[in-house]
Amino acid sequence: MAKKKRRSMLYIPGNNPAMIQQAGVYGCDAVLLDLEDAVALNQKDAARILVRSMLETVNFYDTEVCVRVNNMQTPFGLADLEEIVPMQPDNIRFPKTESVQDVKDFMKEVRRIEKEHGIKNPKMTIHVMIETAKGVANVYDIAACEPRVDAITIGGQDLTADMGIVKTPDGAGIDYARKRIVMAGKANNLDVLDTVFADVNDEEGLKEETEYIKKLGFAGKALINPRQVDPVHEVFNPSENEIRKAYRVYSEFYKNTKAGIGVFAIDGKMIDAPVVQRAITVLEYANIDINRNRKKCRLV
Numbered sequence: 222m223a224k225k226k227r228r229s230m231l232y233i234p235g236n237n238p239a240m241i242q243q244a245g246v247y248g249c250d251a252v253l254l255d256l257e258d259a260v261a262l263n264q265k266d267a268a269r270i271l272v273r274s275m276l277e278t279v280n281f282y283d284t285e286v287c288v289r290v291n292n293m294q295t296p297f298g299l300a301d302l303e304e305i306v307p308m309q310p311d312n313i314r315f316p317k318t319e320s321v322q323d324v325k326d327f328m329k330e331v332r333r334i335e336k337e338h339g340i341k342n343p344k345m346t347i348h349v350m351i352e353t354a355k356g357v358a359n360v361y362d363i364a365a366c367e368p369r370v371d372a373i374t375i376g377g378q379d380l381t382a383d384m385g386i387v388k389t390p391d392g393a394g395i396d397y398a399r400k401r402i403v404m405a406g407k408a409n410n411l412d413v414l415d416t417v418f419a420d421v422n423d424e425e426g427l428k429e430e431t432e433y434i435k436k437l438g439f440a441g442k443a444l445i446n447p448r449q450v451d452p453v454h455e456v457f458n459p460s461e462n463e464i465r466k467a468y469r470v471y472s473e474f475y476k477n478t479k480a481g482i483g484v485f486a487i488d489g490k491m492i493d494a495p496v497v498q499r500a501i502t503v504l505e506y507a508n509i510d511i512n513r514n515r516k517k518c519r520l521v
């Protein structure tokens with residue numbers, strides 16, 4: 222089965238039933254039902270109950286559903302898990318993760334609750350959020366420590382707050398963290414997801430930032446408004462030209478491999494195994510099924 226795309230993950234405040242009810246029609250790849258920073262302290266209990274009942278009743282169609290709970294150091298984290306884990310959304314987002322021990326403590330509670338509810342083969346995965354300098358320092362070990370973690374993400378608002386710096390449009394203050402998180406995630410075969418772009422009226426700025434993080438290796442971006450979905454998809458979807466080039470690389474490779482040739486040139490540019498691998502990634506993003514050919518034409 223093709224890997225699920227996570228180009229766009231839309232935050233929806235967990236205390237807003239009207240927004241959550243429409244979650245399946247925004248066209249984003251995933252929704253992030255938020256119990257953390259989008260919810261005021263005096264709304265935490267109500268939001269938790271609302272999100273649970275929405276998970277029971279709303280049709281999210283094929284949109285992936287992730288719930289962001291509060292950190293375990295807060296008075297709300299454990300109560301969130303008690304309410305949400307039995308519902309088994311597709312994933313749970315664990316904010317402000319700082320160490321391997323944090324992940325272990327979190328997973329201990331997740332597993333205990335699953336056991337108590339007779340959930341035997343849980344499919345729910347975990348997204349860890351790196352949002353502090355300490356988390357950035359420990360990121361490789363965090364990314365490697367738990368097999369149910371399938372995505373890692375940077376929280377740029379909290380990270381800049383933690384570092385005591387201003388979050389500038391060029392992303393200078395979080396650039397090192399972004400790159401470090403990408404490497405840690407890639408080394409552990411995780412999806413690496415970017416932080417929100419806070420100005421919902423600046424579509425050009427959003428696209429520029431998305432172009433940049435795509436080049437760094439991020440698989441997608443958290444969003445805060447449905448208006449941000451299309452511009453982000455536009456950046457992540459390969460253009461017609463990119464698809465044509467990738468298909469040409471792939472078909473030439475197929476022909477050459479059959480003739481026993483491992484490296485060749487197209488229009489003067491060398492094509493070898495990594496170039497073909499990148500072409501395959503483009504074709505997969507464009508939903509072009511190459512599996513049938515791939516069986517005949519292995520890269521390794």
Ligand SMILES: CC(C)(COP(=O)(O)OP(=O)(O)OC[C@H]1O[C@@H](n2cnc3c(N)ncnc32)[C@H](O)[C@@H]1OP(=O)(O)O)[C@@H](O)C(=O)NCCC(=O)NCCSC(=O)C[C@@](O)(CC(=O)O)C(=O)O
Nearest residue numbers: 232233234240258259376377378379416417443445446447
């Ligand atoms: C930003 C704004 C106030 C703008 O309001 P505006 O009213 O100007 O928006 P408009 O465009 O006018 O709305 C037009 C129509 O869309 C509806 N609509 C709007 N937003 C919608 C939505 N999200 N979902 C569904 N529906 C939506 C709206 O109800 C209206 O519907 P209708 O009345 O029917 O026409 C609003 O969008 C909003 O509240 N966003 C969510 C904010 C949020 O969740 N923050 C927490 C997550 S970040 C974080 O925690 C930082 C982080 O942790 C994260 C990390 O990086 O991962 C870190 O540390 O960095």
Ligand SMILES: [Mg+2]
Nearest residue numbers: 352376378379
């Ligand atoms: Mg945050």
